[in-house]
Amino acid sequence: FPGSHHVKLKHSKQCKFNKTAVFYSCFIKFTGRYMLGIILIILFPAIVFCWGGPEHEAITSAAVRILDPQTAAFFGVGLYKLVKMFCKLPDMNWQNYGSCIKKNNNCEILPDTRRDWNISYYCEFDELTGKGSYFLHGPEIGNRLLSMPDERSTISFEKKLFGHTGVHFFLKKACTALDKADLYSSHRYIGIALHYLEDSTPPPHTLGIEGGSNPLHHAMEKINNPARITAGNYKPEKIAGTVKELCRKAAQIAADNAREAQNIARQSRELVESGKINEAEMLSLRCAEISARAAADILFTVAELYKKRKFKVKAGKGNLVKNPSLALDSDYDGLPDNWVREWTDTRECWEMHRYDRVSMHSGRACLKMFNTSAAGVSWRTNWDSAIIHFPGKNYSFSGWVRTEGATGENIAGVRCMDDKMNCIKVFFTENYIGTEKWKKFSLNFKPPAETAELLLYVSSKNNQGSVLFDDFLLHYQ
Secondary structure, eight states: OOOOOOOOTTTTTTTOOOTTTTOOOOOOHHHHHHHHHHHHHOOOOOOOOOOOOOHHHHHHHHHHHHHHHHHHHHHTHHHHHHHHHGGGGGGGGOTTTTTOOOOOOTEEEEEOOOEEEEEEEHHHHHHHOOBOOOOSSSSSSTTTTTTOOOOOHHHHHHHTOHHHHHHHHHHHHHHHHHHOHHHHHHHHHHHHHHHHHHHHHOHHTTOOOOOOHHHHHHHHHHOOOOGOOOOOOOOOOOOSSSSHHHHHHHHHHHHHHHHHHHHHHHHHHHHHTTTTTHHHHHHHHHHHHHHHHHHHHHHHHHHHHHHOOOOOOOOOOOOOOOOTTTTOOOOOSSOOOEEEEEOOOOOOSSOOOOESSSSOOSOOOOEEEOOHHHOOOOEEEOGGGGGGGTTOOOOEEEEEEEEEEOOOOOEEEEEEEEETEEEEEEEEEEOOOOEEEEEEEEEEEHHHEEEEEEEEEEEEEOOEEEEEEEEEEEEEO
């Protein structure tokens, strides 16, 4: 996990990781695990945070809680990940993730959530490369009252890439993925579509009130306890009979919701300016409820349109590791595709990772860690490349390691993750220290029955030298 590290345990022990870490959508659920997930979804509690990412969680959670069991069964445990992660993707699609930022007058690493979930790919906009189309956050009626802050926003404005058009675009992407039996991508696109839908109703955004340090803006959208966000006694409705109609209708609903929220926002502004903050908060809750009901309608309709389809995902063949020899860097960001850096202590901002293109075992690059802290760092396969575990499968994990005056602890391993993205067990190699040329390591293991997916990692801590890893292989035994 970003900001966390392996826990050194024997193979038979369990481990725990930072539970504030992001969650990954696992859609392969067999009967027992699948039904447990549905029960958890139906009983899912509201998320207690403020507007922004956490408030998207609260609104989406409110929508999920009013779904009937059949609709919940269609999405399975993916609904939990939809709430915890996918409805927030557009808010984390920024280049500063994975870099050193200022926090409380100190430097700290911002975990690389963007690359961990391949967010720029799914949002179809990459701030690093400038490629793709950027959809403006918030409704059109609010954005038209704002001055565009930069050229990117101006282009989006001219192309009419507003929130409601984002709903149409990404909902269509989700349905296209479902047509191809690609549940993996569809859950992510649905989450993005819901994000833009929900962005249509925050009160200050409908009136075009500038954000930043503007106290009026924040007072108008503040909800001290998002657990109060509900969809009431609303019963979700089927809003369309075809995919084309669904995308058009959902976009129209987002635009209509914005106009309804705008009328509420005018009242909210008067209350805030009169010092009646609690009364204004009640209006913010009303706006959130509007979005929750619309989100429930979209989820229900998608399930209705596709409920007769049978989705089956097959186990992979050959090497299950993506980019095993680290050769791919498709966006030229100086980091390997499908791998992310981790810091156990995010306050340790000095360079300890390197995408090494000089000392590789084969191919074009390898993973290097050097001068590591006592807390340690690691490279890990990202959540977007997590390996789905099929019950009963045994694995063999191998690769190559080289040390250069290495001290401390330097290992390769596998994290076994359950449906809620908790680490339930780790398997890892012996410790590699000293100075040795490239040599092969191997590890055979059988994941616990509760394992949903696997993450590979290499780590180093308290190392005054360097350790390098390359050419990974994971396959079924």
